[in-house]
Amino acid sequence: MDEPTAPFEFLGLTFDWGTILSTLLAMAIVVIVSVVLTRNLKLKPGKRQNMIEYLLDFTNGVVNGQLPKKQARQFGLYAFTLFFFIVVSNEIGLLLQLQGGNGVTYIKSPTATPIVPMTLAIMSLVVAHGMGVQKLGLKGYLNNMLLTPYTWMLPLNIIEQLANFLTLSLRLFSNIFAGEMVLTLVAKSLAWPGHFNGFWSVLALPIEMVWQGFSLFIGGIQAYVFVILTGVFIAQLSGEE
Amino acid sequence: MFGLTTLAANKIPLGNMLFIIISFLVLMVILKRVAYEPVTKVLDERADKISADIDDAEAARQEAEKLALQRQSELTVTRQQATKVVADAKASAQKQSDSLIATASDRATLINQQAQTDAQKLKEDAIFNAKNDVAALSVAIASKLMQKELSLNDQQALIDAYISDLETK
Numbered sequence: 537m538d539e540p541t542a543p544f545e546f547l548g549l550t551f552d553w554g555t556i557l558s559t560l561l562a563m564a565i566v567v568i569v570s571v572v573l574t575r576n577l578k579l580k581p582g583k584r585q586n587m588i589e590y591l592l593d594f595t596n597g598v599v600n601g602q603l604p605k606k607q608a609r610q611f612g613l614y615a616f617t618l619f620f621f622i623v624v625s626n627e628i629g630l631l632l633q634l635q636g637g638n639g640v641t642y643i644k645s646p647t648a649t650p651i652v653p654m655t656l657a658i659m660s661l662v663v664a665h666g667m668g669v670q671k672l673g674l675k676g677y678l679n680n681m682l683l684t685p686y687t688w689m690l691p692l693n694i695i696e697q698l699a700n701f702l703t704l705s706l707r708l709f710s711n712i713f714a715g716e717m718v719l720t721l722v723a724k725s726l727a728w729p730g731h732f733n734g735f736w737s738v739l740a741l742p743i744e745m746v747w748q749g750f751s752l753f754i755g756g757i758q759a760y761v762f763v764i765l766t767g768v769f770i771a772q773l774s775g776e777e
Numbered sequence: 778m779f780g781l782t783t784l785a786a787n788k789i790p791l792g793n794m795l796f797i798i799i800s801f802l803v804l805m806v807i808l809k810r811v812a813y814e815p816v817t818k819v820l821d822e823r824a825d826k827i828s829a830d831i832d833d834a835e836a837a838r839q840e841a842e843k844l845a846l847q848r849q850s851e852l853t854v855t856r857q858q859a860t861k862v863v864a865d866a867k868a869s870a871q872k873q874s875d876s877l878i879a880t881a882s883d884r885a886t887l888i889n890q891q892a893q894t895d896a897q898k899l900k901e902d903a904i905f906n907a908k909n910d911v912a913a914l915s916v917a918i919a920s921k922l923m924q925k926e927l928s929l930n931d932q933q934a935l936i937d938a939y940i941s942d943l944e945t946k
Contacts, residue, residue: 551792559797563804570812577819579826585819592816613813617805651790655797 558646562625570620595619595763602767603774607667611770614663618656619763622647622708626755629716630748647758648713650705657705660766668773680775704765711758715751719744912936 573588581589595615599608629645646652668677682693722743915936916929 547792551796552790555790555793556796559800563800566804567807567811570808574812574815577815579819579823581819585816588812588816589820592813592820612817613805613809616813617801617808620808621801621804651793652797655794656801658794659798659801 552651554642554644555646555649555651557642558628558644558649559625559652561643562621562628562646565624565628566620569624591620592616598760598763599767602764602771607671607770607774610667611663611767615763615767618660618766619759622656622759622762623756625652626712626759627752629712630719630751630755633716633720645712645716645755647708648716650709650713653705653709653712654701656708656762657701660704660762661701661769664766664769664773667770668775671774676775677773681773684775700769704762704769708758708762711754712751715747715754718747719751722747908940911940915939 570588573584575584576582577585596608596612598619599611599615602608603611625645625647627645628643629648632643633641634643647656665677665681668681671677672680681697682690684693722740912933916932919932
């Protein structure tokens, strides 16, 4: 499990090339796709415009289903960016995994590294808590978060907030990580160059294809779940359920 | 596995987290400029246009209904007017023809009467002239034939008797 990494120090902070490159690649793809899809917008949409409109409609639908109009409008851009980025991140690793000569995987799904989902979860929770404070005021927000429905539930509520962070980040991470792990395992154990195994090596192709399709599906679902849960947290912390 | 091992080794990869957060924020700004705002604008515009179109269509439909109703009523009025005009024309024609016939008939009667009166008068004149002529002629003939002087009065009575004898024949 312990794969080599390529960390480096900069201004006293620890960075890691694999995470940075993968994240940058995912973001570049997001930007390029959205630039291509939004060229020449018209009132009567073409094929490309329909795709981006469908995507925006989809995240807006998720958001509008959970939040009142004012908050939905605030949260719309964040949800759109989050969903777009997570989907692309989840699917990158299925198409492309680049390993350097030193065994470091430079390009894979960024979301298959725990630090990326964790950071995204922290951001989502900051957004949720911030919108809660904005809606209810600091006192109302604390009261709603910690002392509802009963005062004696304070410890449970604190644990719940911590659990929110872990469930949000680890669900995404483990799904994508496990998906890529199985892909790698199938490839390594059944069809690794030099270990040609006759029937089993040929069998690897359909298994990989099926699993890739499944992972594609899982990647979409997990991005959707991440956005939905962020919306749920916002609704919870704003006192609406 | 990078994340968990470094976490376990108390080396939180703050740099990675900062990098991810900052780049995510940048991504959000870019997407806002490139996709979110323009597409939202187009979607809103389209929604506005559709609702405006629906309103316009409703107004146009009502206008058309109103026009159809108006046309219907106008058609009815026009039809009534046409009927009335035809009836009037017929009545007036009838009246004119009646008066013409009446005038013609009056005129014919008048002409007829005139003709009868004229004829009567002519006849009477003729008879009167004939009476005088015959009287004078008879006197002349008698005086010549008889070579005898006769009193005109005796002769007149004789001639009257003679003429009334002629008329009865």
